[in-house]
Amino acid sequence: WPGNVRELENAVRRAALLAQGEQRSILRLSDLPPEIRPGNPEGVSEQVYQPLETQILALLRGFKFSRSSITQTAQALGNRDRGTITEYFRGICFEALVQAQFDVEKASRNIAGSDDTETLERVRRKLERYLSNLQP
Incomplete structure (x- = not known):
């Protein structure tokens, strides 16, 4: 080594x-x-x-977007700051929403990379929370 x-x-x-x-x-x-x-x-x-966004998304998918997935991803990437991982993920979410023409279900499927209903629901809730923060 x-x-x-x-x-x-x-x-x-x-x-x-x-x-x-x-x-x-x-x-x-x-x-x-x-x-x-x-x-x-x-x-x-x-x-x-491999872009950091790709690594983050792969790890979050592996952790099925669980409550601790941001922390686990930060640790896996060399103890990065959780806030940094969160901001990258937020960018990934907005990019997916734009590509899906703000169709939350389609964007959720693209981000989750899985048909697992629990995983899709976690991602969908996160997307909806991000969108609600944009509304006046």
Whole structure:
């Protein structure tokens, strides 16, 4: 491992959360950062860029948008600030609403990435709360 123990711990924790987000109980090599995958010459990093918004949405989906999902996502992304994660998610929500022409049900399905009724309901309630804050 090229970094310190804390970095390794965070990399493994993030890999586990990515696997959990896809309902897998086993890690794949692709879940690990490129610099520690077998076959990668030392010092050669094939950086795979994944926007923070994509990572946040994948983790929130994995946590099924539960009450603690923002906190869990913040921890999984290296103990980021919960407020930062919330603001990114709010942006994701407004982007989905615009793309769905403010159809809350359609935007909820796009964000949830699932047909699970509880998950859809949690996302729908969050979207409606964000929209109600815009109304005078």
